[in-house]
Amino acid sequence: MVKAADEGKMLADIREILDNYPPEERYILAVMQDMQKRFNYLPKAGLKTLAFYVGVPLSRVYAMASFYKAFSLTPKGQYVFRVCDGTACHIKGSKILIEQLYKCLGIRPGETTPDGRFSIETVNCLGACALAPVVVVNDRVYAKVIPGDVEKIIREYGGYAHEGKNED
């Protein structure tokens, strides 16, 4: 899966991130944030190195990684659909958008398509409630999205509807 060269690069990246922080427990969270940003997930090698660096058991670091929503233990897709399911968006129909995404991509929130291209996440509130319902794809914000828009948005990223062939 991961080629040796990639692995070498990853370890170098991990070291670079760790170099920015003293080996203290209170920087675990910050290091994880940086790793998540760099790799789009928290690689096992990263967590192990981090645990060793600050001198805590891997179990503690792992518990943290699985506790906070910002972190993912498996790689996320190239395009991450973040559907706001905050209250304002919820009562304006975000649930239907999630259903539409499932129909089109065959994945539910927290999952990634097998080809690694798309992931779906729900978020609590993007702070743009006046524009509800809101969907963010990577950094692009889609405001006042209606169910009919979902397919169009997926197409923008080279996906096609019924990709997951989920008709139910």
Next chain:
Amino acid sequence: MKIMIDAREVMAYPGETILEVCRRENIFIPTLCYHPAFKGQGACRMCMVEIIDSSGQKRLVASCTYPVSDGLKVITSSEKIKKTRKTLAMLIAGRSQASPFAQEIAEEYKVKPLFFKGFENEKCILCRLCINACEEMGSAVLAAVSRGVDKRIETPYAEGAEECIGCKACAEICPTGAIEVKEENGQRIIWHKTFDLIKCANCGKEFATPEQIKFIEDKTGRKMEKFLCEGCRKRQTAEVIKEFSV
């Protein structure tokens, strides 16, 4: 200092919790996540008791974490406490459907468990005593993973952990039998990891893993001459004492 428990005056020391005082005084309070070897966690909430504050207001608190203070008034049994424990029993048995231990709690409190979907094979009640035990041992292999209703006990990545020495301290402290230990053909399997078993030099019973022995040796800094199981060690010690006393 003195505190009142159910209208009885008892002595208490600064830093103690209500539960610790009650245990010493033989006042029964049910607990699920407490063990005298560890600090109170306040997780299961079975140990809730009522306290009466200076203005006469009653309040439920977890006795395993509530620190005593001079003049504290505690009630260990009341309708409210009963109702709380009953509902907790209903929820615990509803979750831990495969554990006789949890089902007995429901029977004891005479409630019908609210069986949750998808928990037919669940035993764990998330008391976290296993985590505490493993941490105390020094391995700290187990973690309370994820959060909310998805919380569970696991080793990182759900695979055998380097630091696990197969001591099964976790399984021994677990009240529900949720931690699976398989022992056959001279091997022990626990938490996704297989260990060889060493035989007792006296009775031949397989009793410990080499990793465990090494762990103890490293800790005490002394090499063990003879591997004895707990039973044999006790018996031999008793004999030594007898010899001395003759």
Next chain:
Amino acid sequence: MKEKMKIESSVNKVMVCCGTGCTANGARQVLAAFMDKLRDNPNFEVVPVLKATGCNGWCEKGPIVKIMPQDISYCHVKAEDVDEIIDRTLLKGEPVKRLLYRDPVKKEFVTSIHQTDFYRKQHKIALRNIGEIDPGSIDDYIERGGYKALKKVLKEMTPDEVIEEILKSGLRGRGGGGFPTGLKWQACKNTPRFPKYIICNGDEGDPGAFMDRSVMEGDPHTIIEGMLICAYVLKAERGFIYVRDEYDLAVKYLRQAILDAREHGFLGENILKSDLRFDIELVRGGGAFVCGEETALIKSIEGYPGEPHDKYVFPTEKGLWGQPTVINNVETWANIPVIILDGAEKFASLGTVGSPGTKVFSLVGKVVNTGLVEVPMGITLREIIYDIGGGVPEGRQFKAVQTGGPSGGCIPASHLDLKVDFDTLTREGSMMGSGGIIVMDDTTCMVEVARYYTNFLAGESCGKCTPCREGIRALVEILTRICKGEGELSDLQLLRDISEVMQEASLCALGRTAPNPVLSTLRFFEDEYIAHIVEKRCPAGVCPALTTFYIDPELCTGCTLCKRNCPVDAIKGEAKKKHEIIEDKCIRCGECYRRCRFKAVKVR
């Protein structure tokens, strides 16, 4: 300095709102267009000053551009409009009418947003600078009286006098609990152990609320100043601002503000030549609602999962790393400098006796004007929703308003004249929370709303204690089966019983308040529960299993609006002819129901 200010005030200022809402609407492009077209523009003697400000609170009308000193505000500005604004407003001094806000009732154009109904009833204390300054500029903050309060306490007040003033103001924590801030500081000051720590709680995990975010990204220095004043009182040397990492802009501006404050000698050693030393670190949270709870937040800063523990000893005694700690909410901090400068009496003259001052609310949901509003406490819900919010849009019927975030409660129309303050809302089974106000109309199903909030909490609870974790699991399971039409009447008592124990026995306030949505909807909307259980019908047309939509041929005008918006082509019919829903194809999304202007789509 004086000279410079005089010139500045006569020069035009162009303020482009670049808060999160306006940015999502394209404000950055507008800003870039202004920058491009103003730079070296030969038509100006003095080129107007261009500023990117924080959220004006009216994101729905964004991007918003304000021109000062004339006080002209433009809504929905696009990059293409920039030429015209420069040409007509900045050069000729006349407004561009089509970009002004038009009052929907009076049909008049309003030159300044400050004269609109949305703004008129507001009273800004915590938000005083937001939208008026560039959050990246410490000079802007100082120009509007920033750091004067700090100077005042250092020169003129003893720590006890500061506490006295805060106590007199009656300020209560804006993070939800409503604990008197002065008492908290006093308790911490009286704990004779050092070091002491100060924390700003900027976790704001409430779905549908963005008050704290707007302060952090619109006026970061006010938080720093508030914390500095507290540091002086406690002799604390280190502070932490805990902010959600998803709040990109907030992180960016807070970071900048800390650097600038250090550079200007407001943070560091010998602050303003006194012996005060204090510095602040930014901690980026990992996205967990429960981390807003103070013991969980402390755990999180220490580098653990954010699991709360019993608070029988308060953080003011044993907080961060076991040391005495004061933790306050963002908005609480933002009020401090104003209380010090303007005096406690003036602050206390606003609001109610029990809850003085103002509160920022995020007003969202089925209401015409959505946005951030800061109003004196004691205002009624009706005033907020109708006078400021402009009521429920599209001729729909108001049904309920939810306050207090996910563990708040739903308040029905009959209670709209309730005064909004800490104690009244709690008495009605809801709470102030951090200030979310969500308006719901007759297309919102109250059972589903209860299920939504409870389900939210199912994923956001830390999962440590039994009543919360298993209690929420039970509530969700029961509510889900009611929404599916599989509920029984006995479920209602079960919901109440479990809720009661959760309220009493849960470890932290998350679990203790988690049943509020269920209990408040049961109290005011029991009929909807019964419709689901007995009649197997969802009156709001939300729960798919219990909903069938049909088009009333009498009312359908054949406008085709429903057909065009149906995501699955489940509506047939031609223009100007009666439309019809193909039941098998329909996914019950309700899009047609909400959209039809003639109310021809009905719920069976």
